[in-house]
Amino acid sequence: MNILIIGGAGLVGQKLARLLAKRGTLRGKPITRLTLADVVTPAEIDAPFEVAYQKADITDPVSAAEAIAPDTDVIYLLAAVVSAHAEEDFDFGYKVNLHGHLNVLERARALGTQPVVVFTSSIAVYGGEVPQPFTDDSFLNPQISYGTQKAIGELLLNDYSRRGFIDGRGFRLPTISVRPGKPNRAASGFMSSIFREPLQGQAANCPVDMDFHHFYLSPRKCVENLVKGAEIPREDLGLNHCMTMPGQVWTIRQMIDAMTAVAGPEPAKLITWEPQPEIAGILKGWRNDIRPQKAARLGLEPDTSFEDNIRYFLEDDLPA
C-alpha cells in the first residue's frame, strides 16, 4: 500500500499518519510507503515504513501531478481552505476547494489504476430551508461558499467513481473538537479553543451562549473513521459514495461540564463570553440535527461522551 495524504501537515493529516504508522496496514495490506504532501512541509512522524514529506500545491496541476506518484494506491484528500477563510476570500476558496480538487481527480484519473480517493467533505453542506433532521437523502443547500465547494467536491467524486476513474468515498466531517494546535480560520474555531486554551491555563472566548448546540467528533474518532472509510468495500457504497461521518450533538454547557468532570473547575473559569457578529452570521446557517445512517451502517462511529473528547485531547495532544 502506497498512501498519500494531501493536507498532511494539517491536524487530521498528521493524526491520520500517526494512526497509519501504528497500524502498519490498510485495506488488509502492509503499508510500504506514506507520503505527506501539503503547501508547507509536513512535520515528521515515526513509522515502521518509508515516509516522504512533500511540498505540493494542488491549485497547480503540475504540482498536483508530482505529488501523486503513479503507484499511489490510496489518496486522502484533506486539504481545503476552511469556512471563514473561504467566505472571506471567495476566489481563493474556489481556487483550492474546486479547481484544486479537480486537479487531484484528474491526476488520479490519469493514473489509470482507479486509486482509492478518500475525500473529507463537511456538514457545512447542510443548510437553507431544508427541514431537519438531515438524513442521507436530504437536499444539500449550503449557505457558505466552503459548503458549496464541498458539495461540488462530492458530486465530482461520485461522477469520477461512477465512470471508473477512481474509487472515491467522501465523508462529511462533523465539527472536530477538541482540535489541538493553533486556531485555524474556521468559524468553528472557538468550539475547540474554549477547551484547548483553558486546559493549558489560558483564556479563550466563547461567542455563543451555553445552549448553543452542534454536531461534534473527536480527532481520534475522526481518523479512525477515515481508516475505516478507506476500507469499506466499494460495492457497499451504493450509488452515492459520500455520507456524513457519525458525530454527537452537545450543548456548550454539556461540553464545559465534561471538561470540569475530567479536569476540575478551574479551566471553565478562563472562558470569556464576548459575542462575535462575523461568526454569528456563519453559525446561523449551520445545522445540527443530522442522522448519519449510512456511515453508521458501514461501521463508522461517533464518540460516546464529550468527556472522551477531553480525555483524548489530554492523552494525545498535551505534552505529559
Next chain:
Amino acid sequence: MNILIIGGAGLVGQKLARLLAKRGTLRGKPITRLTLADVVTPAEIDAPFEVAYQKADITDPVSAAEAIAPDTDVIYLLAAVVSAHAEEDFDFGYKVNLHGHLNVLERARALGTQPVVVFTSSIAVYGGEVPQPFTDDSFLNPQISYGTQKAIGELLLNDYSRRGFIDGRGFRLPTISVRPGKPNRAASGFMSSIFREPLQGQAANCPVDMDFHHFYLSPRKCVENLVKGAEIPREDLGLNHCMTMPGQVWTIRQMIDAMTAVAGPEPAKLITWEPQPEIAGILKGWRNDIRPQKAARLGLEPDTSFEDNIRYFLEDDLPA
C-alpha cells in the same frame, strides 16, 4: 431591459426569443435589446426591438465576456452539452457544462450590477438510491455526468446569488416534448421523434415499451415558465434559487393515444420498436415521480394534457 440568451440557436432559445418578441416586456419593463449568442450563429427572429446575433463560445472566458455586454440586465444560460453527448465525451461535457458555466458566472459577477441569471438545469440531477417521490428537499444523486454538471451549476448559481454577485434562478427542465427540428444527442431524443417524425409522414423508432413513463413538458410551456422564472421576485426564491419546473408524467401509450386523438391513426403506424441498449443504460437511472412544489407555488405551470403538446407542435412548429 437588455436580454441575452446564451444558447440562442437552440430550440428553447429560439422559442424564448420569439415569446419575448411577442411580449415586448420583461420584469415590467420594455425590452430594448435582445442578443442571441451561440456557438453557431442563431436564426433571425422578428421583433419590435433590436436583436443581435452573436457567435460565442462560453468555454473561452474572453468570448464569454464579449457576449455579455456591461448593460445586460437578464442572462438566460441555456447552452449545454446534452446527456448522451456529455456521457460519451467526458472532458467536453465538463468543459462546457462546468467551466463554461463558471466563465458566464464570473463575467456576470464582473459586471458589478447583479444581473438576473436564469439557468436551465435538468431532472437528470435526480437518481441513485434516493427514495421517490422527489421533492424540492430531495438529495441530488445524478447518475450521468450531465446531471452532475447541472447539479454543480445549481450550487454555483446559489452561491454567486447568496454572495450578491448575481440574481440567479435555476429551473430543472422536465424532458421537453414535442421538440421540433432535428434530433439532438440527448438520450431522451426518441421522446420527441416518435411524434415529430410520424406527424410529418416519416418513421421513427421507440426504444422502450408502451408502459415507459416519464416527466414531460411542452416547449411552449417551458418558455412561458422561463419568462415567469425571470420575473419571480428575488425575495420569493428563499435560500435555494433552483427548483424543478412543473411537468406531467405520461406513458408512451398515453402520448401515442394523444397523437391519435389529435391527428388520426396514421402517424402511430410509423413508429418502429427496436430496443437500443446504449440508451436503456442511461434511462434506467432516470426518475419520474417528481413533485415540483416550489415552482408550482411560484406560478410555474405544467401542461394539462399531452394532446396540448401535440397541438402546440402542430401550431408552432409545422409549416402550415
